Amino acid sequence: MSERSEQATSTDALDAARRLAPRLAARAAEHDRNGSFPVDDFGDLRAAGLFGLMVPDELGGTGATFAGYTAVATELARGNGATALVFNMHASVTGALGAVTEELAEALGVPAEALAARDRLLRAAAEGAWYAVAMSERGAGARLSQLTTVYEPVEQGWRIKGSKTFCSGAGHADGYLVAARSAADPSVVSQFLVPAGDGLTVEPTWDSLGMRATASHDLHLDVTVPADRLLGGVEGLALVIAQLMPHWLVASYAAVYVGVARASIDAAAEHLNARGLAGLPAVRARLGRADAAVAAAELVVAEAARRVDEAPGDAETNRWVWRAKLLAGTTAAEVAASMLEAAGTSATRRGHPLERLYRDARCGSLHPATSDVCADWLGIAALGGDPDRDGSTPRW
Amino acid sequence: MSERSEQATSTDALDAARRLAPRLAARAAEHDRNGSFPVDDFGDLRAAGLFGLMVPDELGGTGATFAGYTAVATELARGNGATALVFNMHASVTGALGAVTEELAEALGVPAEALAARDRLLRAAAEGAWYAVAMSERGAGARLSQLTTVYEPVEQGWRIKGSKTFCSGAGHADGYLVAARSAADPSVVSQFLVPAGDGLTVEPTWDSLGMRATASHDLHLDVTVPADRLLGGVEGLALVIAQLMPHWLVASYAAVYVGVARASIDAAAEHLNARGLAGLPAVRARLGRADAAVAAAELVVAEAARRVDEAPGDAETNRWVWRAKLLAGTTAAEVAASMLEAAGTSATRRGHPLERLYRDARCGSLHPATSDVCADWLGIAALGGDPDRDGSTPRW
Amino acid sequence: MSERSEQATSTDALDAARRLAPRLAARAAEHDRNGSFPVDDFGDLRAAGLFGLMVPDELGGTGATFAGYTAVATELARGNGATALVFNMHASVTGALGAVTEELAEALGVPAEALAARDRLLRAAAEGAWYAVAMSERGAGARLSQLTTVYEPVEQGWRIKGSKTFCSGAGHADGYLVAARSAADPSVVSQFLVPAGDGLTVEPTWDSLGMRATASHDLHLDVTVPADRLLGGVEGLALVIAQLMPHWLVASYAAVYVGVARASIDAAAEHLNARGLAGLPAVRARLGRADAAVAAAELVVAEAARRVDEAPGDAETNRWVWRAKLLAGTTAAEVAASMLEAAGTSATRRGHPLERLYRDARCGSLHPATSDVCADWLGIAALGGDPDRDGSTPRW
């Protein structure tokens, strides 16, 4: 029996996501209400083998492309955007780790034992572990250049101390991707994969307008990790990785929000048909325009993903990534607002999908890079400039 | 000492509303979170004499015009839109009662004892009583022509039986304006002022996206009221009143939502200044466009109110009423969404005013007449037609 | 030497279109100003072999797919939208004729000699003839069910009499696709390919806001054509063809207008860079949002084309066709208006590309099916209905 047959292919993964979406949707209202983490959703994802989606074949995973991820994330988001958003973080970590080729590793000076450590992390994911991201900090946002969490070498490995915010899945993940600054040389920023356990304290600060079930709480770290938990085995690689893989920091959100937008149309259609209001011209015009806008955003997200797979980090690829982020965020917010208006007051009761989707959808434009920042970068590029050089905001 | 000096003038009322707004604002987050009725806000309103705002001078009230009401409601809404929305219902009841002139009463065949009963209700309001509205029903919405609550004459007066929904302030008001259909002749719809007490049961169904503190629960009635609680003293006046005073059913919402829109800009400016983000061009453009839009909506609401006072029910007045409703609703929703985007993720935490305002603001377009319906009526009028005759939706 | 090597492939055609675009652009201002037909553009198209684009290989043409057409039309439109719009008509005629397979011909009862006649027309196109469309009539618009042009059998063939409007390229084409109603049985609508020459009179009525160079004049017919000019050789096929190939009546416009939209961004970028205004934040935001919107519309047009090739006339294909038409039309108009605003007053001088593009771009939403009609149909479909059955407008 070949190994391949034991693991999910990309198509299987997409089928699984489609199959799971209604289960996620059925639990969404309760988790939204309580701000509770969708533990059962993650059980389902594990059982379906989706934690290995981005893990290379040879390490036991599905070896999906970015486009494969995008399709899965969109389907999950049609069930519950919050679940998809947390899954997105795990996919980012495993996807970025998996994308470090031997050539790249060599170019970056990554030692062999670091690659072995990386493989262990990915193999664990294929077997059911999942990872969260602890990057943002109060005041610094997601910009690596302004972190205050520090690390220093100690006998047993690395000691890391600091506080993170917006850590989706905090308290539930098996490990956390943590960015920190060297105590010895503040210009050096490194990333660690910190295992769940002692030394990590979750402060339940997450109580948000939308995407409430992500449990994006604060995470306080005062922890020592083994030496091999320094990603890449060399200090100072964080920024390099960020620049090589901007899609994981930007476009992966886009897949989630087109799913949210499409879910809004589905929910509105169901609501209106159930009430016999499908014949109202104003309602039809709203659904028709929403349908066209979402179809367009879906294509842009798919095209961005295709290019990420083909030429990650290229200037033209990055433009598609920003287009995807901009359009997914603005489309989701506008469509959800219009669908709620089409459905009317009875859809504003808590527990109605459109009530939740209206709140969830507003969050897309706010994730970095925000819609306004994407518009600025795209404008610079359209004018022949270079967003890295000419942008009014530092990109990372 | 003249009686006049003891009671608030319209200017005093507006000053009071301005003075109270920050107190309402300070309590808004908690009531929004819990969906609890702002009992203390209503204590403040009572103490400030605002329950008598629409009560004629000679009955001990302020005798405010509709424009006077509009200004007060907008200021209250800058504090808490939900409180303003409930106050709006009381103002509608007392305003409509107070607007029945002796001429109109005579024309409608209102007997003298009914006017005396009316005066008692108004005098009570001036002394601190407040009234809610129990008009809508599941399935019928706010359309009088489709009610299922019925009444019949009994020895002690009138027996009323049925269920109402969206009754803002349910369980807290001193009386309820109830529309019901005659058991004997279903074509006859009458209105009653039902006192709080036995026979009324509040079913706490209200748990909504926005305007959560209005306690707009279901109200079940199985109650007998004295004969003089039939408003107008004659059966069948409900529709007449509705047609004479469309502003109370439409424009009074508008005043609330321009207040909500303005509060969004205020909150965004405070948030952005506190974080030193006032210099970002994209942020400035958002605030500038929002400011212009809200300023325009405020003028339209004021103009509609001025015309309501001058020529209530006229075709041209009604156009202004629909313009006010349309613009207040759409402007509030768009401005609140844009201000939240300007402020960024940190403003999406529950408890932040912009998080609440984004949800509250979405409700304006959904109150009857919805924005889409107003657009249809205005379009008919702009094309020289008559919305009453040519509209695709029955108006009441 | 194979025949294939003598004729252009689809890739060659696209290269040719790209090469010609600047030549078209250089002549666009003059033709726009005078409303004169771009005779030299059509000479260029002929020389490049583009009149054979949709003609099957075996008849000497390029045998392009609908997607191939779409790409060519978009490129031509980046040069001059009016030229692309007239070319679109020729492509529709040859594309629809070329798409009649032997199976379809058999199913429709098309006799062998009619297929031979069809082949002659296509072979002529491959050799440099081009055809215009004379379908619309005053009062009837493009709806076949309301035509007043009639035909009757005569000894030499068919006598056709009537007046057409919006006939792009009138007076310049080698032949005209004319829809007419049978004098004997008004329910029968047939199509003829009327050769240029006696019996056709052009009345120069075209003097329009935009797309001025299309020479879409009125065409009066009082003409007798040979028997083999009845398309399909059987009367009454017009509606069948329209229903089988809705993409040629709707989506072919979309390709033109995304080209116009993209040309607007290009022109704005060139204008702003020349004036050193690329650094203004408001300008950058405008270009960035325009870029994302146009990129999205381009993908939707390409996706619609891909599906037309794969499953023409299918319900899902038609949804993509309407999405493409809706988004191309609205995006072109909004983008051109915003780009003109970004560029400022100096771009409003006649002769400036943005001045023309602003006018050209407004026409896209107005071609049938209009944007509002597409939104209605898409809304019906999103609600699970069938636009053919439930639409408020007859589709043809």
Next chain:
Amino acid sequence: MSERSEQATSTDALDAARRLAPRLAARAAEHDRNGSFPVDDFGDLRAAGLFGLMVPDELGGTGATFAGYTAVATELARGNGATALVFNMHASVTGALGAVTEELAEALGVPAEALAARDRLLRAAAEGAWYAVAMSERGAGARLSQLTTVYEPVEQGWRIKGSKTFCSGAGHADGYLVAARSAADPSVVSQFLVPAGDGLTVEPTWDSLGMRATASHDLHLDVTVPADRLLGGVEGLALVIAQLMPHWLVASYAAVYVGVARASIDAAAEHLNARGLAGLPAVRARLGRADAAVAAAELVVAEAARRVDEAPGDAETNRWVWRAKLLAGTTAAEVAASMLEAAGTSATRRGHPLERLYRDARCGSLHPATSDVCADWLGIAALGGDPDRDGSTPRW
């Protein structure tokens, strides 16, 4: 017989404007087509005494307020926006001259003979003279700080040399307000009222998208004017005046564009009724939303005017001026585009009012201060800043 009775009051002037509007409208298509100056319109304005609108009573004029001007300009623009735009320039010159009170004159050091000269110019206007503005220059735009036209004192008065652009009414006015820089001291900018005649050459450069009948050609000056043609009699007052009366440079445009927007709705309603299309829901929704938007813009323009009369130059007044400019410009463009879409292809023929209005309406946002600049200033003010100090663009 009192002098007052011989001259028009503000109400008379408004009546006259209403009476003239259809005459202007009847001529608008031809002047738009040819780009010819509406000489007969100006004959009508003169005959109606409207050149004296802003001239104080005591100098023989109407002594209208800014609000009075606004109402007149809006009515004229409903007839022909281009005519109203040229009239606006004359009103600006006479309005600014008339607004220099004795107190202000004293404060600025204006000598008595300069006031007498001023009075002569105003009295001439009341008797039928009209003035154009020659302020803008290529490259400098309307910013006084970057002019290249220079003047120097000569024996007979002042010699002025330079070239102006966008001079509305060039070749038709009786005098031109010219801003120039002192040859001796480039920091000194002064204004002159240059009489028509020798030394002025009109170069017919105006050939624009919209507002084609304004004849806003280039004006070359090489002219000597009498000493008393230096406005204020003191050099260097230009910037002071600009800062004192920003409404004449910004808000006066707004009045014109709300008239254009309203004319678009009127024309669409007439067109749609004539074709029996008033029943289409999409059409009604477009007209309804347009009606509300224009009504709002009209109120904002009126409010800005009211405040200009009450407290010209105040910070709060300026905010209203910018709101008026922003909303009039954006509303006109959006409404005209939507009305053309509602009316359909038949309204795009040249000569149809909607075809012209679509082009005219686009120009409003582009006049200084542009919509984007107004949004920036309003955003600064909403954030508590001072646009003069914090704006990214110098205001004059």
